[in-house]
Amino acid sequence: AQSVTQLDSQVPVFEEAPVELRCNYSSSVSVYLFWYVQYPNQGLQLLLKYLSGSTLVKGINGFEAEFNKSQTSFHLRKPSVHISDTAEYFCAVRNNNAGNMLTFGGGTRLMVKP
Amino acid sequence: DTGVSQDPRHKITKRGQNVTFRCDPISEHNRLYWYRQTLGQGPEFLTYFQNEAQLEKSRLLSDRFSAERPKGSFSTLEIQRTEQGDSAMYLCASIRVAYNEQFFGPGTRLTVL
Numbered sequence: 001a002q003s004v005t006q007l008d009s010q011v012p013v014f015e016e017a018p019v020e021l022r023c024n025y026s027s028s029v030s031v032y033l034f035w036y037v038q039y040p041n042q043g044l045q046l047l048l049k050y051l052s053g054s055t056l057v058k059g060i061n062g063f064e065a066e067f068n069k070s071q072t073s074f075h076l077r078k079p080s081v082h083i084s085d086t087a088e089y090f091c092a093v094r095n096n097n098a099g100n101m102l103t104f105g106g107g108t109r110l111m112v113k114p
Numbered sequence: 115d116t117g118v119s120q121d122p123r124h125k126i127t128k129r130g131q132n133v134t135f136r137c138d139p140i141s142e143h144n145r146l147y148w149y150r151q152t153l154g155q156g157p158e159f160l161t162y163f164q165n166e167a168q169l170e171k172s173r174l175l176s177d178r179f180s181a182e183r184p185k186g187s188f189s190t191l192e193i194q195r196t197e198q199g200d201s202a203m204y205l206c207a208s209i210r211v212a213y214n215e216q217f218f219g220p221g222t223r224l225t226v227l
Contacts, residue, residue: 004156032214043116043205043218044157051214090156094214099170101147102216104156 002027006105021076021108023091032094033074039087086112118219126225134192135222139208151203196226
């Protein structure tokens with residue numbers, strides 16, 4: 001069975017500072033990895049995904065993530081955050097069975113302060 | 115707006131009542147998923163359809179829950195005899211098989227009093 005651990009439930013950061021949101025996964029097979037963002041009372045929006053190839057993945061809104069197979073990690077980074085980045089961020093792994101459903105981590109609340 | 119719509123957006127009901135939610139996926143998407151998200155947690159898989167066939171159900175989906183996708187288009191999720199523990203956000207997602215991004219709807223927030 002696959003699982004995802006997001007190590008920080010909340011990350012406070014000042015505007016224009018860099019941020020890293022941590023994600024570790026466990027899986028016995030090759031994985032597809034995703035980061036989603038959820039704004040209050042809304043659904044999930046895809047930020048970026050790793051399927052194969054380059055381990056550094058660039059996404060929307062200036063976010064990027066690095067896949068590290070040896071450390072089973074997929075941390076999300078942004079060099080300079082904005083107030084509008086305040087949201088809940090979810091890391092997910094796609095189950096590579098017939099259903100391809102997503103297994104999510106518990107989420108990290110990013111709080112950007114002025 | 116991802117193109118996936120859900121109705122209603124909010125539902126408040128009393129314990130013991132039945133509720134039904136609807137999801138309209140992106141039209142060319144042949145696979146549809148339901149997830150449940152409780153407060154402060156990530157979404158958890160409930161069930162999925164490929165076209166009109168329900169192919170897998172999570173152990174989270176008790177006998178009080180039923181889902182349908184007639185004609186392989188919209189889907190409904192019904193909860194019978196609701197309990198306070200059913201209070202959650204119910205999310206629907208759709209995808210075209212062989213593609214890799216699930217598109218999520220805005221969710222239906224259920225509150226059981």
